[in-house]
Amino acid sequence: MKKILIINASVRTERSYSRMLTQSFMDNWASRYPEDRFTFREIGLEVVPAINEKWIAGAFLKPKDKNAENQAELQFSNELVQELKENDIYVIGTPMYNWSIPSGLKSYIDQVMRINETWKFRSGKPDGDYVGLLENKKMYILSSRGDTGYGQHEKNEHMNFQTSYLQFVFGMMGVNDVTTMSLDNEEFGGEIFEKSKQEIFQLINGIN
Numbered sequence: 001m002k003k004i005l006i007i008n009a010s011v012r013t014e015r016s017y018s019r020m021l022t023q024s025f026m027d028n029w030a031s032r033y034p035e036d037r038f039t040f041r042e043i044g045l046e047v048v049p050a051i052n053e054k055w056i057a058g059a060f061l062k063p064k065d066k067n068a069e070n071q072a073e074l075q076f077s078n079e080l081v082q083e084l085k086e087n088d089i090y091v092i093g094t095p096m097y098n099w100s101i102p103s104g105l106k107s108y109i110d111q112v113m114r115i116n117e118t119w120k121f122r123s124g125k126p127d128g129d130y131v132g133l134l135e136n137k138k139m140y141i142l143s144s145r146g147d148t149g150y151g152q153h154e155k156n157e158h159m160n161f162q163t164s165y166l167q168f169v170f171g172m173m174g175v176n177d178v179t180t181m182s183l184d185n186e187e188f189g190g191e192i193f194e195k196s197k198q199e200i201f202q203l204i205n206g207i208n
Contacts, residue, residue: 002036004029005087009094009105010044010144017183021142022093024204032208039087041080041108048107049076059114077111084112089138090175092166096145100161109169118173132174140207141166141180146187148196179207 006026010016026038054073061070084090094105112118122129141163149156150163157164163180170178183200185193 002033002089003039003087004036004089004091005039005041005083007041007090007092007105007108008044009092009102009108011102011104012095013045016044016093016095017144017186018093018095018142021144021181021183021200021204022091024201025091025140025142025207028205028207039083041083043104043108044102046104048104048111050107051077051110077114080108080112081114081117084118084134084137084173088136089140090170091140091142093142094144094162094166096143096150096160096162099159101165113169113173130172132172132176134170134174137175138177139170139175139179141178142204143180143182144186145182145184148184150182150184 004026006022008016008019008022010018013019029036030038052073054070055077058066058070058072058074059077092105094101097103100106115121116133118133120131120133121127122131143163145162147156148154150160151157163182167178167180181200181203183196185196
């Protein structure tokens with residue numbers, strides 16, 4: 001039995017295409033593997049607190065210096081990190097906002113990018129050699145975008161700070177088995193967008 005974490009980052013509900021993608025993924029997966037379990041993390045419609053000075057101070061303390069008071073600010077972060085550790089597969093549904101990710105998703109990443117929890121320095125001190133601590137995980141990035149050409153070797157690749165950033169930052173935490181599927185051309189609608197929808201839903205239905 002696999003445990004799947006569904007993360008939705010869109011600030012929209014019924015009009016959110018990234019949510020349609022995660023729902024399609026879940027429906028397809030559940031039909032194939034009915035014994036697997038889903039967990040849901042909402043970071044688009046619910047506020048993810050930004051990290052602050054107390055958070056940073058508590059996160060970088062040595063274990064011997066930690067206590068209930070200086071770790072209080074990390075309670076929500078601990079919950080999110082534990083969620084990542086407990087699940088086998090991550091599914092992130094996210095729109096592209098201004099060529100990047102929604103602010104809620106960035107705040108989420110700040111909360112889970114935890115030294116000695118999701119990553120560490122190989123030598124135990126700053127050395128430029130990072131080791132990811134989330135082992136044997138699989139991630140699917142399901143993105144929606146207004147334009148097209150953001151893929152590898154395409155004309156707008158240099159403007160893609162969405163999926164490329166997500167692959168990089170989760171890779172730093174040890175998640176290197178990543179599949180990215182993008183629904184493009186939302187801004188244009190019509191036949192070109194319908195073709196994009198058909199293509200991505202076929203890809204999702206082909207996941208096994």
